[in-house]
Amino acid sequence: MSNRYWQVLRTYLERPRFWVLGITYLLIICFWFWYYDWNLPAQRQGQAIISVIYGNLIACFLGLHVRRQFSHAGAQAIPGYAAPHLVVAALLCSVLWLLIPALGIAVGRWPPGVLAIHALVAILAGAVVCWPRAILLVMALPVFIAWDNRPLPMKHTPLLEQIYQGDRPYLAISLIVLAVVSQVVAAIMLLRMPRKGITTNDEFTIETPTTAVGVNPVNDWLLDMREAAAQRLTHAYWLPQVQRWRAPVAIVPVILLLPAAIVAGGALVGFLAGGSAEAAGAWASLTLAVTCAILLLVPLAPWQSRRRAMSQEILRPVTRERYYRQYFAAMALDVVVWTSMASLLVLAMFISTWYFFPPANRLWGLLVAMAFFYALLWSLATFVFGVGVATLRWRFWLPIVAAITLAWLLGAWATISQASEYLVRSMKNLDPYMPYLFAGFCVLNAAIGVGLAVTTYRRWVRGDVV
Amino acid sequence: MNPFPPENALEFRAVSKLYGERAVLDRLDLAIPSGSVVGLLGKNGAGKTTLLRCALGLAQPQHGTVTILGEPAWTLSASAKQYLGYVPQTPQLYPWMRVSHLLDYTGSFYRRWNGALVRQLAADWRLPLNQRAGTLSVGEAQKLTLVMALGHEPDLLILDEPVASLDPSARREFLKVVLEIAAGGNRTVLFSTHITSDLERVADRVAILQNGKISFFGELGELKDQIKRLRLVSVNTFPERFDMPGILTQRIQGKQALVTTRLVTPEMLDRLEADWHATVEVEDLNLEEIFLELHDE
Numbered sequence: 001m002s003n004r005y006w007q008v009l010r011t012y013l014e015r016p017r018f019w020v021l022g023i024t025y026l027l028i029i030c031f032w033f034w035y036y037d038w039n040l041p042a043q044r045q046g047q048a049i050i051s052v053i054y055g056n057l058i059a060c061f062l063g064l065h066v067r068r069q070f071s072h073a074g075a076q077a078i079p080g081y082a083a084p085h086l087v088v089a090a091l092l093c094s095v096l097w098l099l100i101p102a103l104g105i106a107v108g109r110w111p112p113g114v115l116a117i118h119a120l121v122a123i124l125a126g127a128v129v130c131w132p133r134a135i136l137l138v139m140a141l142p143v144f145i146a147w148d149n150r151p152l153p154m155k156h157t158p159l160l161e162q163i164y165q166g167d168r169p170y171l172a173i174s175l176i177v178l179a180v181v182s183q184v185v186a187a188i189m190l191l192r193m194p195r196k197g198i199t200t201n202d203e204f205t206i207e208t209p210t211t212a213v214g215v216n217p218v219n220d221w222l223l224d225m226r227e228a229a230a231q232r233l234t235h236a237y238w239l240p241q242v243q244r245w246r247a248p249v250a251i252v253p254v255i256l257l258l259p260a261a262i263v264a265g266g267a268l269v270g271f272l273a274g275g276s277a278e279a280a281g282a283w284a285s286l287t288l289a290v291t292c293a294i295l296l297l298v299p300l301a302p303w304q305s306r307r308r309a310m311s312q313e314i315l316r317p318v319t320r321e322r323y324y325r326q327y328f329a330a331m332a333l334d335v336v337v338w339t340s341m342a343s344l345l346v347l348a349m350f351i352s353t354w355y356f357f358p359p360a361n362r363l364w365g366l367l368v369a370m371a372f373f374y375a376l377l378w379s380l381a382t383f384v385f386g387v388g389v390a391t392l393r394w395r396f397w398l399p400i401v402a403a404i405t406l407a408w409l410l411g412a413w414a415t416i417s418q419a420s421e422y423l424v425r426s427m428k429n430l431d432p433y434m435p436y437l438f439a440g441f442c443v444l445n446a447a448i449g450v451g452l453a454v455t456t457y458r459r460w461v462r463g464d465v466v
Numbered sequence: 467m468n469p470f471p472p473e474n475a476l477e478f479r480a481v482s483k484l485y486g487e488r489a490v491l492d493r494l495d496l497a498i499p500s501g502s503v504v505g506l507l508g509k510n511g512a513g514k515t516t517l518l519r520c521a522l523g524l525a526q527p528q529h530g531t532v533t534i535l536g537e538p539a540w541t542l543s544a545s546a547k548q549y550l551g552y553v554p555q556t557p558q559l560y561p562w563m564r565v566s567h568l569l570d571y572t573g574s575f576y577r578r579w580n581g582a583l584v585r586q587l588a589a590d591w592r593l594p595l596n597q598r599a600g601t602l603s604v605g606e607a608q609k610l611t612l613v614m615a616l617g618h619e620p621d622l623l624i625l626d627e628p629v630a631s632l633d634p635s636a637r638r639e640f641l642k643v644v645l646e647i648a649a650g651g652n653r654t655v656l657f658s659t660h661i662t663s664d665l666e667r668v669a670d671r672v673a674i675l676q677n678g679k680i681s682f683f684g685e686l687g688e689l690k691d692q693i694k695r696l697r698l699v700s701v702n703t704f705p706e707r708f709d710m711p712g713i714l715t716q717r718i719q720g721k722q723a724l725v726t727t728r729l730v731t732p733e734m735l736d737r738l739e740a741d742w743h744a745t746v747e748v749e750d751l752n753l754e755e756i757f758l759e760l761h762d763e
Contacts, residue, residue, distance in 0.1 A: 223562045223598070230563065234571045247571055248560040309558035311524050316575040317547040320523065320540075464525040 004080065008088045011069070017061055025054045029100060033109050048104075048114050049160065053141055055096045055121035060135045062093055063128025066190065076194035086187050097122040097179060113164040116172035119179035126182025130189045225252045241318075245330040248309070249302035256341050259291045263345055281353055288349050295342040296381050299334035300388035307392055311465045324460050328453065332385060339381040346373050372438060379445035386452030393466060472536035475500045475622045475654035476521055481530035482678075483516050490516045491527065492678030498656060498671075500621070503648040505669030506658040507753075509761055512675045514658035515555070518626050521656070522552060535622060548578055551620030555627040557611035561600025565610060568599055569617065576618035584617045591643070605636035612643065623647065625657035629664060637661075641668050662753040672753070674760060681760065686753070693756045694730045698723040700744035710734065715762045726751070726759040 012018050029051065066089040075081050101118040104110030120141065127134035148158040162168045163175075230250035233243050263284055270283020314323050350370050354362065476498040483491040490513040498504050508514045519525040520532050523539040532539040535546045542550075559568060569588070573579035588595060591609045594602070602610060608628060615623060625644070629637040645668055648655050659665055665672060665686075672689055674682040682689055693714070698704070704718045712729030723744075727734075735746050751759065 226562060227564060227567060230571070231567060234567070234574050237574075244571075244574060248563070306560070309560070311519075312552065312554060312558055314524070315522060315547060315550060315552050316572075317544045317577075318575070319542070319544050322544070464519070 004084045005088060008069075008084045012062075012065065012088070012092065015061075015065070018058070021054070021058045021061070025051075025058065028054065029104075033104065033107060048110060048117055048164070049141070049145060051100065052117055052120055053138075055100070055118060056124050056138050056141060058096060059093065059121045059125035060128050060138055062089065062096075063125045063186075064132060064135070065089075066186075067129050067132065067193075070190040070193045073194055075190075082191055086190065090183060090187070093122055093125050093183065096125075111164050111166070113166050113172055116163050116175045117160060119175040122179035123175075123182045126179075126186040129186035222252060222255075225254060226250050229253065242326045242329045242333065245313075245326050246333060248306055249334065251299075251334065251337060256337075259295055259341055259345060260348075262291050263287045263349070284352075285349065288345055291345065292342040292377060295338045296335075296384040297388075299338045300331065300385070300392075303331050303334070303388075304392055314465055321461055324457055328389065328457055331389065332453075335381055335385045339378060342377055342381075343374060346370070346377060375439070375442045376445075379442035379449075382449030383445040384449070386449030386456075390452040390456045392456075472500060472533075474498060474533070475502075475535060476656065477531075477533040478517075478520070479531045479533075481520060481527045481532055483513075483520055483525060483527045489678050491520065493530065494675075494679050496673060496680050496683060498654060498673075500654050501652045502671050503644075503655040503669050504657075504671045504673055505665035506656060506673050506675060507662065507665060507757060508658070508660065508675035510660060513678060514660075514675055515626055517675060518624055518656070518658055522550075522624060548576060548618060549621040551615035551618070551623040553608070553611050553615050553623070553625040553628050555630060557607050559599035559602075559607060559610065561598065563599050564595070565593055565597055565599060565602070566595040568610070569595075569614065572614045573617055578618045580617060580619055583619065584613055587613045587616060591639075605632050605640070608632060608636075608640065609643075612640070616647065620653070622654045622656070625655070627658050627660070629659065629661065637664065644668055662757050666753050674757070676760065689756060690750060690753070692728055692730075693751060693759065694727060695749040695751055695755075695759075696723075696725045696727060696730070696735075696738070697747040697749060698725065698738060698742070698744045700742045702743055704742060704744075708738075714759050 032051075066085065069075065069085050070082075075085075097118045097120075098115070101110060101115045104114060105112055124134065124137055127137060145160070148160055157165075157167075159168070163172050166172070227250075229252055230247040233239070233247040233250055236243060266287025267280045267284035271277070271280035273279060273283070310327075313327075314320065316323075318326070347370070350366055350373075354366065474497045476496070478494050478496040481491050481494045482489055494517070506514050506517065516525060520527050521534055521539055523532075523534070523542045526540050534542060535549055537543055537546045560571075563571065565588070569584055573581065573584065587593075591613070593606060593610055593613065599607065599610065612625075612628070628644075629640050632640060641664055644655065644657065647653060648668070657668075669686060671684060672682065672686050673680050682692075700721050700723075703720055704723050706718065708716055708718075708723070708725060710727070712727045714726045714728060715724075716726070717724045730748060735748070738744055738746050
């Protein structure tokens, strides 16, 4: 490898994020390769999916890194600049989507279909190079997995499992071809970037550029409503001061109704597709699960954008400790508002499934199932709040926190929904350990969330404002 | 105004701030008297922003104490913050809020908010009150931040390179405003800059930050009186270096020499003339030249 190629490689090696993600990824892969039995489809699928999720995270950073390398005039002016940068980026990306699955196949741990799933990593990397906001697609895979494992009345094999088994050869080949095409398109895009005059770093921000404010009429209408909500908080002197800190991220009341519309839409689609109330219920519960997961993330995202104003806000007439306490309380209040919305949806869902409960213990079953779901929902909200505040100052906060949280939620939801179904349908044969296990899980979630929030508060109070 | 303003609005005592191994501030001492307009001058990366962040309690020094408005900066009380205004280098506004709302919102935190003054300033500086903050130009955003910092009539106003991103006409207008503020009463203004002409126009005192310490603090005239350039011409060849106290830089070429020195005394001039049979001309320097001489390494 010539010196130029080595120098380009060093730009990756000198960034701690690649080391942290890379080493963690390799450790997980090695652990799986040597200790797990791949004959079980569920294990095979789960482990390969986590490999792809991890690969996607690294791919996002790879894509942003290489895009930055080409987003200045020097990329055009320096002779021989493009080749080493493109080759190194392509090689590193190939490690993620070709080498690791090929290794898994070679040692007999993974089926050949896994290559097609890992092609998603290359597709995402290419997409991020072309359009940095595609980084948000990192959340798409967990959502897709939830959909792929949706509770349908009839037995079905998840699509990913079908690809593993080689039942979808055309789809598998298409994914691999798409991966190659996305790499080529990304390379062309990178070569054209300096000529197109893309030279600023603004493109790397995932927030809406300030210059875009007020351009779109619908956006402007929503902003006006947000302004009205914020005005109410600003002038409500009878409210505690913590409410005033919420004004810059004021919630538009109409938006709060959107999740209900999404769940109702899910039920309608289910009814039209399945033609039965049971199908509608299954689709609505799937939509509800995904919507609830998203509702837990929604309130913290505006706070992440706002964090840069902290050094100005803290100079308002309030002590450092009080400012942080009120800041955390205001954030928590937003989480409470959105989680309450999710709670209402869950309540509506339970009431609509009243007749699914055995008549003998209908009320008792409903109450217990609701208690299960509310405990789960609120403990997960606490978990997400803790993770959210602990990582609030990270640059790519949203996609990373969302990926971690969704992966966690997915596992939790799958486990708990099975447990609750078992509980509802077989009240008399309830495993005596199940409630303890469930309560333990909820307590763990809440403890992690509270622990992270308290630790972050202490760290912020003692540390410099950044 | 605070009925009992402290003698020094801002005081640093042996303050050190390290980032990793690098000491950005190194046992720095500085006392800014109440009622003065001080320009903080330093090269890029000299630590001006760090100094201001320590002053505001946004960063905690590893050693020493910072006192602002008579209180420790790190644990500044809410009541002291009523008398403090800050304009950052890059204002962080809530982009979707309209200017008028942003002013109202900021004002809702202060019990001493002067709505009439804010409206007056906004009108004088032609701030578009109905426009969203995210669509303002850089100059307008900077002016808005200044109005927000002035609305509660602070005793101490701190500005971190407020004109760095403005064009010359916007800069001139902005500085005119700062001058107006400074002229109005016993207000202390501290602003950092690396544009010396701005500082000359506005400040009555200058603090020069160099190698983590304040290398000079005093009135601008005093600095100009202290630092002079000597133009020497001799019939003999000068040595490679003059060995005299207070010399900042020296450029010697045969029988001609340019020496910038911090201490110019009649004795020194007599000695140069006598020792080297030289004619000595003493030249005044403007602030930019002084800055360059001080930083000529």
